[in-house]
Amino acid sequence: MNTNDSKCPRKIIAKNLHDLPRSGIRDFFDVVSSMHDVISLGVGEPGFDTPWHIREASVFALEKGATGYTPNLGLLKLREACSAYVKKTFQIDYSPKEEIIITVGVSEALDLAIRALVDPGDEVLYHEPCYVSYAPVIRLAYGKPVPIPTQKEDHFRLTRDQLEEKVTSKSKILILNFPTNPTGATLPSKDLADIAAFICKHNLIVITDEIYAELSYEEPHVSIASFPGMKERTLFLHGFSKAWAMTGFRLGYACAPPEIIEAMMKIHQYTMLCAPILSQEAAYEALQKAETDIAAMRDAYRKHRNFMCASFQKMNLPYAEPQGAFYAFPNIKDLECSSQEFALKLLEKEKVAVVPGSAFGASGEGYIRCSFATSLDDLKEAMVRIARFLARR
Ligand SMILES: Cc1ncc(COP(=O)(O)O)c(C=O)c1O
Incomplete structure (x- = not known):
């Protein structure tokens, strides 16, 4: 029309x-x-x-009749497996019952996170060049996108000084995505510690998109959520699309303090209801042989x-x-x-x-x-x- x-x-x-x-x-x-x-x-x-044993788990679940809804937050066994994986890989402890929600990809997790936190006019900082969805998702929630340009000469790192230049009294959130799509940048622990100090000083919340965490070629990946005092102010987003080659399964998850997960759940239950059960079964299998x-x-x-x-x-x-x-x-x-x-x-x-x-x-x-x-x-x-x-x- x-x-x-x-x-x-x-x-x-x-x-x-x-x-x-x-x-x-x-x-x-x-x-x-x-x-x-x-x-x-x-x-x-x-x-x-996608590795064969993961596909097989999904097919097997289908044959056994797994064709219904799951709990809104996702299958408990999958949340438990995510919790164990995040603890082992990133050294962060999340309760599977109240601090994890299974989503339709990191895409949905990001949308829920922004909608749960942003009031009209709130400013959301993020480093750029960046994943194509960040600015549109912020705008759809009536927030104000505030990109922080990063440079090739600096290996597309984000520094505390750059953040100090852009922060205002309206800033509420910082989105981080290391390793970064599209630049492949990573951030050393020392820089992350500086950013964590900046976040605490300005009382901000971090949304960290960890979708490429496992694809880190030189140093093991460190998440900002693992720094002292950061778990309380971080939404940790992860998913199966990249490191497990599962884009079509559309499965991700968010870990955050219970109050934030509860707010995200409200949106998720009225809009998505739950992530597809066959994808959840596949993701559960994926976490059994992840390494x-x-x-x-x-x-x-x-x-x-x-x-x-x-x-x-x-x-x-x-x-x-x-x-x-x-x-x-x-x-x-x-x-x-x-x-x-x-x-x-x-x-x-x-x-x-x-x-x-x-x-x-x-x-x-x-x-x-x-x-x-x-x-x-x-x-x-x-x-x-x-x-x-x-x-x-
Ligand atoms: C940085 C980043 N975040 C999120 C996504 C979306 O991931 P998903 O397939 O889990 O929705 C992508 C996909 O390219 C991405 O590059």
Whole structure:
């Protein structure tokens, strides 16, 4: 239906949506999907299939007749398994009965977290370039997004000084995402400790999106929630999409103080009711053999990362070596075109899809995001094509 149709008695779409842009990634991949033989370094999806024992658990549950609703918070056995996993991996203790909620991906957990905490006009700080959903989700809750640009020269780290510059009396939340989509940045413990001190000084709340935590290639990952005094003011979000290659299962979870989980639960029970039971069964199985499954994928991604970085070096394409996640974010500023123009030309001339950096916020302009989660053969061919494309310019 055309919303501007003169026969329509009133404007249909809510005002809050009028200025909300469509995701830059989505638009770009509409073009990609209409073409043949494209090598895609674009999508944020693992190149692996979900490990077989996880798929089997879901199939087995279906055969046994697991076709109903679960409790709103999620299956208790899954919350217990999440609690044990988070304690072992991140050294944070959450009660499965009142401090964990199972959600439809980290996407839903993030939306619930923001809606549970943000009053109109509250400011939400986050480091940028960042995951495409942060600003829209904040705006949908009538909050004010406050991006903090980070720089390649600094390995896209977030510093306390940058935060002090942006904080105001209206600031309420800081979103952290390390390892970062799209830059692959990680944050050393010392920097996290500085940020924790900043959070306490300004009485803020942290939402930490830990979806790439297991895909950390150099140092073991540390969560801000594990710092003294931080558990009480942190929402810890995690999920199965990336490290377990389970994007299609749509499963995540949030850990937080009981008061916050209760508030998130109110929204979840009226909007989602519960996460799908077969995905919850699969996630329960995923947590039984987490270390072996993840180690194999992480080792493969590390090799792919090293290959991609070595290739960019040969092409003289400046980049900051990604320390985590599965993306490299090389700089194309010297090529005197926008990241959108670069990505479209590369697609047209060489049939390689990368994501324009501008999709990740204004400070992503001048960069392209290249996923190295694809097969090594595709990666090798993509690097030959990008090198040829650059040589012709
Ligand atoms: C940083 C980040 N957070 C959240 C998500 C969404 O994850 P999920 O599939 O669990 O909804 C993504 C997906 O790309 C992501 O990169």
